[in-house]
Amino acid sequence: MGFDEIIGQRIIVESLRNAVKNNMISNGYVFSGPKGCGKTLMAFIFAMALNCSGEADNRPCGNCSSCIRTSKSNHPNVKLVMPTGHSIKIKQIREIINDSSKKPFESGYKIIIIDNADKMTNDAQDAFLKTLEEPPEKTVFILLSENYSLLLPTIVSRCQVYRFKPVNSIDMKTFIEDRFDYMSMDIEAAVKHSRGIVGRALELLGDRESFNTYTLYIDILDKALTGNGNDAILMVSEAVSDKETAERFLEFSMSWFRDVMVLKESPGSHDNLIINAGSLEVLSRHNSVLTEDKLNSIIDIIKKTFRYVKYNVGIKNSIAGMLFSIAEVNSNNG
Numbered sequence: 001m002g003f004d005e006i007i008g009q010r011i012i013v014e015s016l017r018n019a020v021k022n023n024m025i026s027n028g029y030v031f032s033g034p035k036g037c038g039k040t041l042m043a044f045i046f047a048m049a050l051n052c053s054g055e056a057d058n059r060p061c062g063n064c065s066s067c068i069r070t071s072k073s074n075h076p077n078v079k080l081v082m083p084t085g086h087s088i089k090i091k092q093i094r095e096i097i098n099d100s101s102k103k104p105f106e107s108g109y110k111i112i113i114i115d116n117a118d119k120m121t122n123d124a125q126d127a128f129l130k131t132l133e134e135p136p137e138k139t140v141f142i143l144l145s146e147n148y149s150l151l152l153p154t155i156v157s158r159c160q161v162y163r164f165k166p167v168n169s170i171d172m173k174t175f176i177e178d179r180f181d182y183m184s185m186d187i188e189a190a191v192k193h194s195r196g197i198v199g200r201a202l203e204l205l206g207d208r209e210s211f212n213t214y215t216l217y218i219d220i221l222d223k224a225l226t227g228n229g230n231d232a233i234l235m236v237s238e239a240v241s242d243k244e245t246a247e248r249f250l251e252f253s254m255s256w257f258r259d260v261m262v263l264k265e266s267p268g269s270h271d272n273l274i275i276n277a278g279s280l281e282v283l284s285r286h287n288s289v290l291t292e293d294k295l296n297s298i299i300d301i302i303k304k305t306f307r308y309v310k311y312n313v314g315i316k317n318s319i320a321g322m323l324f325s326i327a328e329v330n331s332n333n334g
């Protein structure tokens with residue numbers, strides 16, 4: 001395990017490699033980016049590099065005792081802190097502070113990785129800030145966050161901030177092909193829906209069945225909205241066989257049009273709010289053909305269909321009727 005395991009993020013990798021090589025280490029780092037973009041992996045590889053006993057320009061070597069223990073999450077100097085429940089509480093931060101003021105168990109750096117750092121409560125952030133202001137020697141804090149703007153600006157300003165970028169499709173495809181045994185066609189589809197996030201592509205590949213269902217759902221809604229109501233209805237039996245599958249399709253439809261509504265109401269600042277973020281292209285297209293009134297009508301139609309299905313009123317016919325109504329709403333002018 002080393003920096004080569006990381007796909008994309010070349011600037012971040014180079015910068016961390018140089019920091020290790022030249023022994024220019026900050027006390028605080030923020031790794032920011034969406035779930036699945038590789039922040040945790042990067043943090044552990046950086047932690048390995050910091051305590052690696054290999055040659056200076058080839059750290060982490062991946063072979064020394066320190067590297068091996070870090071890669072197995074088994075190094076006494078490397079700690080990972082995560083939210084308990086919904087937040088990281090002041091008690092947890094006090095423990096870290098206490099811990100980091102003691103001498104490291106082994107020589108070298110103490111590394112404290114805080115996952116979902118933006119989930120620190122206000123008290124916890126205040127306490128943490130004090131530690132960052134007077135950091136213990138040879139201690140490195142790595143804060144991982146999907147949204148670092150939720151961290152106190154005074155914390156951020158004391159850290160080196162690295163923002164993870166989406167990985168381009170070609171690099172991602174090659175990376176997955178080299179390491180996994182999936183069919184090339186499947187890799188392509190997963191990469192397309194991953195929005196540049198490796199973890200998401202791998203998740204989709206690992207859960208092939210739900211991925212297929214997901215693309216079928218989108219297909220059905222897309223057909224209904226683009227004036228092919230009959231085609232959409234013909235596909236219903238593929239997606240819906242009983243009450244349970246009907247409810248799953250309805251829940252998906254609801255999340256889909258809710259996403260379109262988010263796009264309409266907050267264009268540009270929707271990153272964390274969109275559920276079906278992997279299909280932004282189709283969502284945007286639907287946003288451009290639907291007015292807010294039409295969207296509201298569609299959401300009402302879905303709610304009504306939920307009730308029919310709940311009471312077992314002709315399940316497949318109810319879903320077909322819903323798709324027909326959606327097609328009709330969109331073909332009405334105005």
Ligand SMILES: [Zn+2]
Nearest residue numbers: 052061064067
């Ligand atoms: Zn090593």
